[in-house]
Amino acid sequence: MTSKYNTYLYLEPFVIANAKGTNLLLYNLYTKKFLEIKNSIKLSKIVKKIISYNNMYFIKINMKEQLDAEFKDFVLKLKANYMGDLVQINNNYIPPIQIKPVPKILSENNNGSNEYLRSKKDILKYLTTISIYINNKLTKNEIKINKLSNQYLLNSGNEKSNNILKFEIIVKLLEECKNSSLSLLNILGGNILKYPSLSKLLNYLSEKKIKTNLHFIYSQFINNRQTIEHIITNYSINKLIIHVYPIKLHTIKDIYKISKKKLDGFVINFYISNLEEYNLIAKEIEEKNFNNLIYKIKPIVEKGNYQFWADEIFWDRNDIFNMGIKKNEIFANYELNSLEFGKLIIKSNGDVFANVNNKSLGNICNDKIINSVFNEYKLGESWFKIRKDVKPCNNCVYNLFCPPISNFEYIFNKNNLCNIG
Numbered sequence: 001m002t003s004k005y006n007t008y009l010y011l012e013p014f015v016i017a018n019a020k021g022t023n024l025l026l027y028n029l030y031t032k033k034f035l036e037i038k039n040s041i042k043l044s045k046i047v048k049k050i051i052s053y054n055n056m057y058f059i060k061i062n063m064k065e066q067l068d069a070e071f072k073d074f075v076l077k078l079k080a081n082y083m084g085d086l087v088q089i090n091n092n093y094i095p096p097i098q099i100k101p102v103p104k105i106l107s108e109n110n111n112g113s114n115e116y117l118r119s120k121k122d123i124l125k126y127l128t129t130i131s132i133y134i135n136n137k138l139t140k141n142e143i144k145i146n147k148l149s150n151q152y153l154l155n156s157g158n159e160k161s162n163n164i165l166k167f168e169i170i171v172k173l174l175e176e177c178k179n180s181s182l183s184l185l186n187i188l189g190g191n192i193l194k195y196p197s198l199s200k201l202l203n204y205l206s207e208k209k210i211k212t213n214l215h216f217i218y219s220q221f222i223n224n225r226q227t228i229e230h231i232i233t234n235y236s237i238n239k240l241i242i243h244v245y246p247i248k249l250h251t252i253k254d255i256y257k258i259s260k261k262k263l264d265g266f267v268i269n270f271y272i273s274n275l276e277e278y279n280l281i282a283k284e285i286e287e288k289n290f291n292n293l294i295y296k297i298k299p300i301v302e303k304g305n306y307q308f309w310a311d312e313i314f315w316d317r318n319d320i321f322n323m324g325i326k327k328n329e330i331f332a333n334y335e336l337n338s339l340e341f342g343k344l345i346i347k348s349n350g351d352v353f354a355n356v357n358n359k360s361l362g363n364i365c366n367d368k369i370i371n372s373v374f375n376e377y378k379l380g381e382s383w384f385k386i387r388k389d390v391k392p393c394n395n396c397v398y399n400l401f402c403p404p405i406s407n408f409e410y411i412f413n414k415n416n417l418c419n420i421g
């Protein structure tokens with residue numbers, strides 16, 4: 001006798017599922033718990049089927065599958081993790097559809113292949129942050145910071161020559177960005193205090209109410225405190241970002257002294273290359289009351305410190321499982337690089353980059369910024385560089401959950417900065 005009912009397996013709409021080879025990973029967006037299954041040909045087939053766009057988290061399960069011990073155990077695990085279950089539906093009814101979580105941007109971006117992009121319509125709406133180098137002269141003492149310039153956004157430049165980006169070019173750029181989503185401007189140099197039109201530029205940015213961060217190397221800050229105080233008092237500045245490299249104990253002590261005064265809106269970035277430097281800063285900061293100073297300790301790559309990265313920075317399963325990653329972060333990982341997306345860097349010669357480790361997208365001295373944005377949108381070398389498109393992450397079940405690809409993957413020349421074999 002044939003049954004009046006069909007049995008279906010469903011996944012809850014708040015579950016993100018990934019299947020690679022014979023490995024599976026399911027994640028409950030509410031409980032933030034993972035369910036991981038390794039080396040199962042049978043279950044990986046079922047999960048690959050249920051997550052395909054045609055099936056939308058709902059598939060019919062035949063009697064043989066229902067009676068399989070491994071499958072039964074899987075269903076129990078799904079139920080225990082509030083991720084899904086079996087359901088019986090009368091043969092006469094059309095089975096319900098389930099809403100599979102899908103990022104909205106999928107409908108808009110096909111890496112330049114759709115009509116929407118060919119028209120360049122509204123492309124500037126993706127531009128949110130511009131970091132602009134207004135000059136590039138560094139002194140002999142400052143030049144050491146250059147070696148970090150492809151790792152972090154910080155001052156960089158040249159001892160011998162000095163490119164100066166004309167005030168008029170910057171104004172032209174910002175006028176063009178009126179119709180963009182620009183919400184943050186980083187101003188960097190060389191030494192921005194040496195920029196000939198600095199007052200004019202700061203006046204313009206204050207008048208236009210453009211949220212602006214100013215970047216200084218520590219020695220520039222410490223040697224020009226009065227000028228910097230004048231800038232803070234007279235112009236509308238969002239944050240002053242001070243880059244401390246190399247670190248010496250006295251730099252921390254100096255900052256401590258200064259932090260006793262008003263340092264609202266300051267961010268101090270300490271760059272460290274090993275555990276000893278990290279401990280030195282952490283100890284000093286713990287021992288002294290830094291008066292609510294905002295600071296960040298940032299690891300750098302340098303010759304001979306690979307083991308420090310492997311031991312202290314590269315992530316493992318537990319890091320991923322304890323990250324509590326949110327839905328919008330996972331959705332971003334499907335389609336774009338959230339560290340890079342919407343951001344452009346403009347060097348003092350006008351060259352535009354989405355990432356300084358990739359090639360230039362254009363030059364604002366002789367072209368409009370919209371063309372650079374379009375080039376990046378079309379090529380996707382930085383904004384759309386995601387783990388599911390690069391080896392070996394494309395075959396890894398964690399690829400939606402790992403942090404986005406950063407500058408360090410370029411520097412190490414490998415994408416798997418993890419300890420997951």
Ligand code: SF4
Pocket residue numbers: 387392393394396397398399400402415416417418419420
């Ligand atoms: S970095 Fe790549 S290989 Fe490593 S866990 Fe993440 S996705 Fe997998």
